[in-house]
Amino acid sequence: MATVGISAANNLESNIRTLAQTKRIRVTEFFQDFDKLRSGYVTEPQFFRCLWQTLSVKLSPNEEAELIEKYGTTQNGQINYKQFCEEIDRNFNPQDLHRSPITQIQEAPEFLGTLRSVRPVSQSSEAKIVHLLKRMQAYYSYHGINLRTSYEDFDRHHRGVVTESQFYRSFPGPPEVTEEEMHLLVTKYGDPDKPGLLNYLNLHHDITAIGQHVSIAEDVLIPTETRVDHIPAIATPDPALNQIFDKIRVAVFKNGIRTIEFFKDHDKLRSGIITENQFVCGLALAVGKEAQLSRHEIQKIVEYYRQPDGRVLYKEFCDVMENAFNIPDLEKKPLQTVVRPPRGVLSRGLKALENPEEQRINEILSEISDQVRRRRLMMYPYFKDYDRGKGYTRVVTKTQFSRILHFLSLNVAPEDLKVLCEKFKDPASGDVNYPAFVQAVDKEFVGHTMDDVDIKDKNRTKSPVPEVAVDHTASNVNFDDLLTRIRHIVLTNRLRVIEYFQDYDPLRSGSISKTQFRRGLGMLGLSKLGQHDMSEGQFQLLAFMYQNPAKQDHVLWVKFTEDVESVFTQKNLEKMPTYKVPPSEMFRAPKPGTVDFSAASEDHVALVDSTMERLRQRVDQRRVLAKPVFQDFDRHNNGHVTRSQFRQCLTILELHVTEAEMSALEAKYCNDVGFNYIVFLGELQPQEPPKLMYLQRMEDIRIANEKMSLPETNTAKDLEGVLMKVKTKVSKERIRVLEFMRDYDKLRHGRMLKMSFRRALDLCRFELRESEIAFLEDRYQSRADPDYVDYLKFCDEVESIFTTKELEKKPLQEVVQFRPPEEWQLNKLEPEAEETFQLCMERLTEKVRKHRMQLFPLFEDYDRVHNGTVSRSQFRRVLSELELGSLVNEQEFELIWKKFDVKIGGKDDVNYIAFCDMIYDLANFEWRKP
Incomplete structure (x- = not known):
């Protein structure tokens, strides 16, 4: 009974295996969702639920009991699903070492859970079906047809079955299958459980199996090296047809025509067959003109490839024509022999004419040849100028041909010109083959002919030309002259010799082979393309002089590099401090051939x-x-x-x-x-070399720097004056002095160098003199280091004009806004001069009060920029126009200018507003109402 249970379990596993292979399912992945700990065990309900959800298998109680008996455990009622999945997924038993793995392979007998028809079929019918399947396999393999894809559109649920009407409707061929053979296929592959349905998937797999057996048989019978994956060009019994095929192959090869491109648009299903009319149109369009095919020749080709149903196999024709002189996938077949076109087949031959025309052609060519020889004409360049296509087509039109002959004064009668054009007519384009014409009339023109190729091939030998060995003793090369020439090249071009040889010596042994040494010399410029063409004797001399004693075929390139690079410096110069390096100019050599x-x-x-x-x-x-x-x-x-x-x-x-x-x-x-x-x-014309003026220029600069600086003008006399000048500038232009100072104090410790302090003051554009900066440096010098300045104190002093620092700690302090004094108010006069100035102003005031004069309008006419100032000459002119100039003498003018003087752009001007206000105040006029 136990044996019966195991046998039943094996049958059940075989069915489940077939179903899993059909649906391409790996059963293990679905059981693992119930086994979080990956223990390999699940409960009985989980096991059978997984089979139902994944494979849609509903087992009977007896079948469940058989699986539980084989894979179940007695401890906690769990099932070893891991062992079950291994039985389903594996093809052979790795533990069984007594049998071959091939004999243990367990394959599913059917797909999609279906069974073959068990209807009795006679032996004759079975033989007919096998023969039909072989024909179908050969047809599908040649045309690239897949039977399965032909019926998948009808099989929406992918069950592998279609109806009989659908099978007949989408049957892809071959076309010679009869109704009787179709009936045999329907009888053989009809589904017994579902009447009216046919299992096309089994038919597909049978055809695939037949193809595998055919390929295995071909591998056994035909060696891989000699197998050809294309249809070879087989000679037909009809010689005329073979001649047509050869003509088409040559035209396809010469013009690079893809013949299949002219037929496949008519074959929407890519079946390889089209109608006769479509084939004729495609062939005429593809090579009709290039191969000069007549209607009769095209019809012979159609009859050769015509099928019983009247259609034509264009795919086979295209494969034969396109692969005439080539083999597809040749890179995968290195031992395959390619058939070359016969010699002279691809050349452009001349058209044969009738005997009278041939005689006339010979006479015309003889006359033209005499003129060409007598006048020494080079005709080929004139024809070539008209051949401007993509690549030289080597043809010109008949009009261009006649125009060139007329341009060369080779007068030819119209009838003779027609004969010439007919003789040298290109078969494909109908134009004139001008190289053949030039070669016929110009004996000195050397064109490419097959006779020349034959002569060259006869004289050519495959044996290599022996090299003549050159010894260094046989050549009269002077080593010192050669090394001098190499040093001159290296010095002139500033080359680092070591870079051209060290890549050949990865171990830095200092020795490389002679071939590598020659290669490095070539890159250095000692070659035919470089500065010096080194001969073989010169190289052999260098190789001999620097030969490695341990290896006769190696060269000591390090020693050569040291000898050549000595033009720049001497090695180990740090060990010889008293050594005098020779100048580089002594290594320059004259040009080769220079006479001493x-x-x-x-x-x-x-x-x-x-x-x-x-x-x-x-x-x-x-x-x-x-x-x-x-x-x-x-x-x-x-x-x-x-x-x-x-x-x-x-x-x-x-x-x-x-x-x-x-x-x-x-x-x-x-x-x-x-x-x-x-x-x-x-x-x-000798020219004096330019003098070295550097030392003299440096001496002139030193003397200029030693000269005393110019005396300072308009400088402040004390620290208060300097601070007032700085505060006035800051108040007017709203300058943040701290922003210019803090960039020189990266660590923010409140100090900076005096040189940096001067530089920051220049950036602020205070225009301080040297003595004024000295006042500030002395006042704010750092107590910790005399070379530094406490710039924070200086900034606080300057910014006190806006507000008081730390005002939040002094709520009762009154802040007085800084008002910069007028510039003219800073001008002070001597006491005697002040009295004279006051008397002058009183005289002017008396006249202004008496005549109620307006002073501003005339001054404003001269103040174009409205800055309240005029020049001294303009000031005197205004007083003269007001008839006040006669009341002021020259000394008093100087006092007025000095009193109201302001600096505008480095020029002394007069502040006329302050002058007018003072006059009005002395005259007791109301404000702005004189």
Whole structure:
């Protein structure tokens, strides 16, 4: 009985496993919601509730008892759901080591809980169904059709079944399936429990299984290396059809045509089949013009790909044409051999004409060729100027062709021009193939022909060209000259040699290979693209001189770097304080090819000196500026011109020399780059070097600073006067002095340096003199440090004009507002001068009172800015206009100006308002009513 119970439990688990796989459910995740502690156990009601909620499985009492007996515990009535889930989810038993895991795999026999039809089907019908399924699988695989997606729109609840009418309506093919075969499919896959419904999902999985068996068989029969994933171009029995296909392949390959783009718009379902008319239209539009297809040739292609129902397989045609000289996904098949087009197939051939026309063409080309050879015409550039498309199309229109011939004066009759255009006509565009025409009439024009390619291929060998080994002993290279040249390059360009080699030596061993050393020299500028083209002999000499004794193929790059960088400084200079570093100028080397003029003969030196002296006198007499003439020829600004350009410059400057003198000058100033006109002009028109004026300027500045400062004017005599001046300025302009002072006291300790105090006073624009600032520094000097000033006390004193500090502690104190005195009131006169001033004012007052004069209007006419002041000359002019000037002599004018003097912009003006008010007060006039 126990064995029967276990067998029944296994059958029940198999059904649950099938249901879980069908719904793609992992049962463990739903049981864990009831097991908060992850103990692996749940109660019996929770176990069966979870099965009902997740899998919609309602078990009978006997089935529940079987599961409880297998997975239940006797202690507290719980069920081991973890063991149950492992049985449902796993495919084989990992504990069973006696059997292969493949033989233990437990797969669900059906999906969606359905069963296959058990209706008897004869063996012949079964064989027909298998054959039909293989045809359907091949068709679906080729056209990319999925049977399941064709019926999912009818299966809203995803149960895997549709009605028979829906099955017939959406059946995706193949089109050659007959009614009898459709009836066999309906009989085979009809659902026995639900009459009228058909299980399309089982049909889909059977077709998928057949495809897997086919792929496995292909893997066994066909090696992976030789398998091709596209339809190869197979020759047909009809030679004419093969010729048409070859012509289409060449046109597609040459013009880069995507043929499928012209057909797929007619195939909305992407079935790979379209109607005959659609195929004809698409083929004519795609390659009809490029391949020059006739109606008869298109019809032959249609007949080859036509199906029994009258439609055409365009997908197969497109695959064959587009993959003629290529294989899809070639990057995944590195060993695949690609078929190349035959030699000469892709070239533009000339059209064959009738015999009379061919003879006439030969005569025309012969005449044109004679004119081209006699007149030495280069025809190709003229044709190329008209070929302005995207990339050179190598064709021009017939009108352009005739226009170019007329422009070149190659007169051709209209009939002959038609024959020429017909001979060199491009098959695809109908234009004229001008490179072929130029090559036919111009024997010196070298165009690309297949004959040239054949000759080149015959002369070409695949064996590498052997390198000739160069030894340092075989070359006559001087090591000192080579090192001097390298040092000059490094010094001139300010290069750090170590940066070009240290990346090759990550272990900092001081040694790198010769190839790495050569690479570093190239980046340093010792290459064909750099400042010096280092030959192989020079490199071998360097490698030999700095060869690593321990490794014959390595170079001591650190030693080379130290020798070269010695142009900047000497190593370990801190250990040799008395060593005198040589100047860097001594390492500069002349240009290669410069002649050592010190070894020249006396006659040569005398000839050069006499020539230079004569040229120098002529240049000085005519005031010639020679350098701009040479610079016009020096386009690279390297200070050199060619020998012919040097002769040209002398001719332009009218500096005539004989041939012997010219040769002597060239021998002295020429090198491998050219004629060094900078050195030549330096000796022809020597200029005095600019004097070093820095020391003299510094001495002048020191002497100027030692001079005594100018005497101060209008300064306050005591501290009270300075404070009054500061308070008046603050009161008028509302300045917060503390804001300018506190920036110099970062720690807010109430003190600041005297220099900072002066700087802050300048920022406040008090315009204090040196003696006035000294008064303030002495008054507010810090007791703790004489170099500091207690700026807080100074700020409190200045701000007392607005209010009293800590007024909240003195409620009974009366605050008196500060009123700055008028500037003219600060002007004091001597007692004798004061008496003279009073007598003068009385005389003026007497006349003003007698005539009741108005003084303000005339003064205001001169006061354009209305600041209450006028100049002294304007003041005297107003008194003269008022007929008061005769009552005041020159001495009294000076006293009046001094009494009412105010400073406006550094200029002494007169405060006419105070003057008028004093006159009115002495005359006892009412306020503002004279």
